[in-house]
Amino acid sequence: MKILGIITVIITGFLLLQAERDFPDWGDAASPASDNRLSQHYITETINETRVSNMVTAVLADYRGYDTMFETVVIFTAGIAIIGILRVYGPSTKLEHPEPTLDTEKPDLIIETTCRLLIPIIQLFALYVIAHGHYSPGGGFQGGVIFGAAFILLALARDLQTAQKWVPENRVLNLAAIGIFIYAGHGVLSLIFGENFLDYSILTKVLPGDAIDARYHSMLGVEIGVAFTVTAIMFSIYSNLASNGKMEEGI
């Protein structure tokens, strides 16, 4: 079996080297991927068509917004899958230990104080990253991860129960679903107004400004949707993994 594996790896490596022979030069401005109507269109027209200065966001959230919607769904799926596989419902072991052992210990002063200082800043920074997706590097995925990390830090510094007070299990799922609904809602709304799915320009009927502004604002809207889902699922995955699916005591 091992030899078979080595042979497969060598063949694959050989193939990849073969492919490399015909690659365009590194950083070649005339390579097909950078010098054709597709990329040129994105580079020159994005600002006119969507008024978004970060063209990566425009490609992600508008030109290929359908892909991004399903990337968000992938994250949602991962969350549901982990709940499906790991989560153990059943009689709580709490009945046997009326007082969780973790709570009897006083939290460490240094950790406590650091978290108190850090968590609000982390959350604020997450909101900044989400809101500035179309000016600067950032967006829903990145911001959502940072926001989720704030809750994970809380769970690590105190214990899972404390973090669960802020985001109980059901609320996590609700948040994740709301995120998807916000994203898909933009699409469904465009359908209702009589345009194709995810055609934000028609949303000018409910958003301020003209059709191009509607694209601009919708992109912020869908980024917020992505952020909701990512935040919730990040924390859900952490709490399921850390507590073996029992949701009682974390690590």
Add this chain to the structure above:
Amino acid sequence: MTEQAPIFILLFPFLTAVIVALVGLRHKSLSWPLTLVSLGASVCASLSTLAQVVEHGPIRYKLGGWSPPFGIEFHIDGLSALVAVTVSVVALLTAIYSKDNVDAETPDKSSQYYSLFLLLVSGLLGIVITGDAFNLYVMLEVAALTSYALIAMGNKRASLAAFKYLIMGTIGASFYLLGVGYLYIKTGSLNMLDIREILETAGLFNSPTILVAFILITVGVWIKMAFFPLHSWLPNCYAFAPTTSSNIMAPLVTKVMIYVMVRMVLTVFGPNYAFEILDWENIVVWLAVIAILAGSIGALAQKDLRKMLTFLIIAEVGYMVGGLWLADETGITGTIFHIISDAFMTLCVFLFAGIVFAKTGARDIYALEGMFKKMPLTMVGFLVGAFSLIGIPPTAGFFSKWYLVQGGINSGNWEYVVALLISSLINAVLFFRLIEIAYFGKKPAEGHDHHHGDDHAKVSEASFTMLLPLLSTAAILIVIGLYNKELVSVIQDFLSQFNLATSIR
């Protein structure tokens, strides 16, 4: 509203998946009806799309209003419309069937289960209707993640099998993605039709990068469809998964991957590149011959009913891979026809295996003893499925195999014809063995069931929600068989654009 039908095929199951995950937290009993309603709506949307395609030709649906290649489009022609109808109908039938199983096998988690189920269906539908090579990967990811979870929610052995599948599936998907990446490096486009056009106009067919892209995509898809010798993940996955999971995945996942292979070979690279310039048909057909024989012989060795059926899937995958690489119009017609008929006949026998398992709790084939007396209707459904897998007219399996054999003869690939006939004979042996056990079984199933022994009035049929999908699938198999001409004309309309060889090369 009909011009929006393509998006509704996908939108109903997708949005309902999220709703089920939400509502199911409080009202578990609502999950099943919601699933049914959404899949029913999806079936209507896909049928309406098929009608439009047949009437007016391919549909191009621009998502976000951006015209391709700047945005993503759905490109729905006869092939994708037919497969989309198949996927949604199979999903609906499985969903009806799932009512009793899901609560029994995954207690407390039925809402998550249905949510994942619907996401799997939307992933598969997304793969089928998309016209964008990268979007196909995204939907592949949705379908793959959900299927790992749906398998792992079974017993301990299922978790291990799911882990194997996770590794293999991820390698397959990465190969596909790498292939698409290489295509993008050389063409600068992700839209399937656009890639094809650039490949032709820029004369990229002798570029090694394109060759490697083709190999990576083909092998990646082969891993995902369990083409022998890349099949080792499949038997345990489908044999030990929860009943509903294997019922939905066994008919659909491998078939949709075959759809991807057909789509890549015909639409993206073009038959001219795949069959003329590369000229590998004979090697691939021989591989397919080995796959067919290996799958059939593997099935003969099994005592576990569901595991035996999983080996038949491997043989069927061999039929279809071989059928495509015959590079003959009749053969490819047979491949596409077989995608549809195999989806339904696999569904039929898996539904039957699920009923047997639910009724007797036993997995091995001897659990079938006395079934004709106890469940006559169930056995009728099973017989139709079995006859279709063997290839007895007027079931769908006969006609699709007919086209495959014809294609083999036209292109002169006699080894393929022989393998197909041997495999059909082995199927006949397998299923008549089952029928014999069910009909002439020595002891009248004591200890399995306390209703036994009185008279025919005391037959103990499966519940209505299990019987209805089985019998409908059997009916669909016969209907496809009877209306095979109409189906073939849709497929040939689709194939006519490719100038495939129709006679002996």
